[in-house]
Amino acid sequence: MSAAQGWRLDDTAVTALMQARHPDPFAILGPHRTERGIALRVIRPGAETAEAFDPTTGAPLASLLRRHEGGFFEGLLPEETPYRLRFTAGPADWQEEDVYRFPSRFGDLDRHLLAEGRHRRLYERLGAHPTLLDGVEGTHFAVWAPNATRVSVVGDFNDWDGRRHPMRRHPSIGVWDLFVPGVGEGALYKYELLGPNGEMLPLKADPVGFAAQMPPATASVVHGLPRYEWGDQAWMEARHERQDRTAPISIYEVHLGSWRRRADGGLMSYEEAADALIAYAGDLGFTHIELLPISEHPFTGSWGYQPIGLFAPTRRFGPPEGFAYLVDRCHQAGIGVIVDWVPAHFPSDAHGLARFDGTALYEHADPRQGLHRDWNTLIYNFGRREVANFLRANALFWLEQYHVDALRVDAVASMLYLDYSREAGEWVPNAQGGRENLDAVEFLRMLNVELYGDHPGAISIAEESTAWPGVSQPVGADGHSGGLGFGYKWNMGWMHDTLDYVGRDPIHRQHHHDQLTFGLIYAFSENFILPLSHDEVVHGKGSLIGRMPGDQWQKFANLRAYFGFMWTHPGKKLLFMGGEFAQPHEWNHDLPLDWHLLADPFHAGMRDLIRTLNHLYRGEPALHALDCQPEGFAWIDAADAQSSIFIYQRNGRPGDPPVVVVCNFTPTVRRDYRIGLPQGGRWVERLNTDDGVYGGSGVGNGALTAEPTPWHGRPHSVALTLPPLATLVLAPER
Structure with missing residues (x-):
């Protein structure tokens, strides 16, 4: 608890809180030590009265004064003690935990790795994770938005009201986080952000969300990392032999939504597809199945090549564990699974990554660097360490959490050349005056170093349509020279x-x-x-x-x-x-x-x-x-x-x-x-x-x-x- 002079919050701060424009709600809300004792400040729109009580005995600890008709309450606790909150509105009364009494889950190592762009498992900290904190069940939310002046998590658990749950800011890493008690798996949520100038932005889906609503709905869904009991140990131990240059590799490329349908014309689930697809591809002798992008995407007609939920298997075919089942069953049948992966660009949908915190955060600000006119999509800024880290961690996520055997990296040529599909004057040369995207080269090399280093036996495949040298040759010992490090390249x-x-x-x-x-x-x-x-x-x-x-x-x-x-x-x-x-x-x-x-x-x-x-x-x-x-x-x-x-x-x-x-x-x-x-x-x-x-x-x-x-x-x-x-x-x- 912070030390502060006085205990009553000034009217200006109260107004900023009630307008959801205060940049640091944790400096004010929750319990704070003052000269007069523990000041407790609470926001609960719709409540008429509020009090703190002992969660063990139910005895009242403090009656909180309603300082603002919108639902801001303030009072003094007699001492540092466990408490819960009780509210009334007319004849209704209910109890809640105080969101602002819980500590952050970010440790020093997380902050250090995120700041340096080296957090290979950032998905264990960012995103929405159902968890038990201080004996209370809830969900921990965390999102990277360094230029936002306020971020709130909104959802069906708080009436999509950004005043209810403004998040804690970590200035050194640009991350906002919050533990919300009582929120569990299946809850719908997005992030409400104010941009650098206090402007309200469109509600944003979670960039590290693990599940999403069925398109065309766009909310993220609280899920956490997939929970699945794998039975593919034998495959995983022998995988390096099945994917070696000396092995027979014959790939059946599949778009799940149109390979086969149910009798009623509906989409097959992951489980249904697994049963039918494995039997068919196995009978024909294919060694691998390659799936067009599985990551959640708003537009079905993009076939998955314009994803927004990079960490979420598309809901079109069922929950995330269904996709894990498909991969597991393939492995048990001796069939490898390749997934098309799209780090080259992303769509400009308002709920996605575009101008995520009111700035060109994931993309380049200059359209000569950041806009794919062919596809009307945005190009990742590979030179920004946090963006490169986000993408590399996503690649490792599919291998780690879903046992995917290979990533086929889409549109590599568009990543490598600054003048890709551009006329003279429509692109920006690199620092040496050349057309090569040196940041993308560095990103791809580091991606492959981490992929092969962390997951022996897994492979990467480049869809690269030019004569760029050494696409499937090893990266140099220094990590910054040699080939790009892919295992294979499509022979276009x-x-x-x-x-x-x-x-x-x-x-x-x-x-x-x-x-x-x-x-x-x-x-x-x-x-x-x-x-x-x-x-x-x-x-x-x-x-x-x-x-x-x-x-x-x-x-x-x-x-x-x-x-x-x-x-x-x-x-x-x-x-x-x-x-x-x-x-x-x-x-x-x-x-x-x-x-x-x-x-x-x-x-x-x-x-x-x-x-x-x-x-x-x-x-x-x-x-x-x-x-x-x-x-x-x-x-x-x-x-x-x-x-x-x-x-x-x-x-x-x-x-x-x-x-x-x-x-x-x-x-x-x-x-x-x-x-x-x-x-x-x-x-x-x-x-x-x-x-x-x-x-x-x-x-x-x-x-x-x-x-x-x-x-x-x-x-x-x-x-x-x-x-x-x-x-x-x-x-x-x-």
């Missing part, structure tokens, strides 16, 4: 070139042969993932099958051959939902996939091919063990442009049998087509995408004996029949 160049190639009429492909060979020039410069993501089936691009030329049979044959090429090409694999059965329509986030198409043999055959490819990829070390090393690939013949044929060899580690791949991207059957082989003996077709079981014409070879006839620089060779628009995978018989 490969995706664009190859999709353009297979979208051409076969008669023209001979003139664009390099679109399938060029990717091997840089295939091992990064640890690549080959992505056929949601971005390729939206915004008028159509579907994968819709891009293929020719009649129906040729379209399906083209796509089967392309999938065969992709799954045997160096790099890990990613396929967006619906692609596995060749959904013909462009993806619509408001509708489920066209599951009825699986009654059609062509669509069912495509799904069966994906199953075969995944199991082949996982079962043949030559197809995955050296995915990220040049020793894992060799051209046998990349020069037959006229026939649009590609022949290559995949290698594993010493002792692993090689695999030879032949792609024929024309509808012409090639007979007696000789190819070189690395060894003699019997070879078998491990895969033929033209097999009738997949909807093909059934042209094939079966088992073959390599002849000691040198060809293509190899000591042995064999004459093949190449099926039309097909990929063959050959391996030594064993």
Whole structure:
């Protein structure tokens, strides 16, 4: 309790309190030692009388004088003693704890780490945490708003009245906190702030809120950290092996809201999705599921890429523990979980981070640095240590609290370049006069240092569309040099070139042969993932099958051959939902996939091919063990442009049998087509995408004996029949 001269509060301070404009309510409210004893000051709008009483005996301790008709009361306690408050209004009477008698939960270490921007678990202090304090149940609220002149927590527990619960300010760290007795899980709340000039701001959702209302409602919901009993210990202990560069990684990218719906058309819960999705993806042999952003977002049409509640799994599919259940069940089924994470920008919704405390707090003030005009979103100020800390702690939160295995970091290119999607004069150069966002580079390096250091076995993945060097190379020993430190990078160049190639009429492909060979020039410069993501089936691009030329049979044959090429090409694999059965329509986030198409043999055959490819990829070390090393690939013949044929060899580690791949991207059957082989003996077709079981014409070879006839620089060779628009995978018989 503070020492002060006198005990009655002056009228000016009373008025400031009742107008909710006093900057330091803890200096006045609650018990304070004075010359006359313990002065007790209380705000309770709507109350007519107030008294303090002994919580054990119920005996009155002090009757409090009503100094303001709005509900300000003041009196003297005889001594420092436990007390509660009793109020009346007309015939009603009730009891409450005094909010302003409780201490702060912020210790010296918390203040130190927050001030330096190094609090990796800041979510344990900020946000709304149901807790027991001094034997009283309630919720501790804390929010960073350094430039606000007053912050109150408002909610359904105080009639959204900012006079009721103004918060304690910690000037050294810009944080406001308050313990509110009696508030428990499920309560709705926001923060009411006055800006630097005393202006009232829109009510703000909690930046570190752990749950939120169902959109379009925007309040935060008291929840605290998720409470879940995990059963995935075996997965977590072996995770580093499942996500290593030498492991087979095949990712099924999913938008939960439109993958599948309930029979009544409603959204599936996390638990319902877990049961159905794990069975489906597991049957098809995918090693990982990647979820479009799970963080709470106000606009469904953003697919989650404009989040506001970075610490809250979206309420659309149920409570936070439901998401934990989904991850846990995936792990128990041997499937990893990747979550798309968006640190590049945030939406400008009034209840979100935009001008959070009346200033450009999370974003840059200069629109040349802080505004994404393409998306009408705001760019985080990565150079502000508190903002960078907020984002890094959020990344670690998903790994720590929800056991997420990987974060796919969205829009990395927009973070790295100050002139991203800007014309001359519309951007601000860095201190060296360059276009690189040095603050973002430092942020990403530190993010990966902390991610890999705190969570061994977890990985980060960059969606980076430029030739920025060393995206998936280690950060230097000093933490400020070297690569960016990601585990993997999406190979956007490969995706664009190859999709353009297979979208051409076969008669023209001979003139664009390099679109399938060029990717091997840089295939091992990064640890690549080959992505056929949601971005390729939206915004008028159509579907994968819709891009293929020719009649129906040729379209399906083209796509089967392309999938065969992709799954045997160096790099890990990613396929967006619906692609596995060749959904013909462009993806619509408001509708489920066209599951009825699986009654059609062509669509069912495509799904069966994906199953075969995944199991082949996982079962043949030559197809995955050296995915990220040049020793894992060799051209046998990349020069037959006229026939649009590609022949290559995949290698594993010493002792692993090689695999030879032949792609024929024309509808012409090639007979007696000789190819070189690395060894003699019997070879078998491990895969033929033209097999009738997949909807093909059934042209094939079966088992073959390599002849000691040198060809293509190899000591042995064999004459093949190449099926039309097909990929063959050959391996030594064993």
